[in-house]
Amino acid sequence: MPMSDEERRLLKELEMGLIVDDPHLAMELLSGYPARRLPAGLFPGMAAALIGAVLILAGAGIPAPGAVVLGILLLGLGACLLLGPTVLARSARRQHTG
CATH class of the missing domain: 1.20.890 (cAMP-dependent Protein Kinase, Chain A)
Structure with missing residues (x-):
């Protein structure tokens, strides 16, 4: 019709x-x-966050403060890669305008 x-x-x-x-x-x-629907940093971000979490747990299990610090840094890097530049740029724009 x-x-x-x-x-x-x-x-x-x-x-x-x-x-x-x-x-x-x-x-x-x-x-x-x-x-493309997947963010560019999805897989590297997931890998960095996973390795960071394992290092934090391993460093807490045995007295290794260096492993814990490295794990925290990797976990932060993984979070930044997962969020991607668009979320971080939007957050920076809000801080400048607000």
Whole structure:
């Protein structure tokens, strides 16, 4: 069943509203190529955080303060990589404007 003129007009209005509200999503949908959904630092961040957590637990089990400090640093690095530059940049923007 073909669309009526009213339905075509409403669809065009929705499309224009999407382009205005979220141009990145609109371009992605129009191009037909979905954007990468996984953050770039996902796997290195997970690895660093996991190794850091293991070092913290191992350093706490045996008296090794150097391992605990290294574990904390790796855990922090992993968190930064997992959050990615977009979350960190958004946080920095809020601090400058607020």
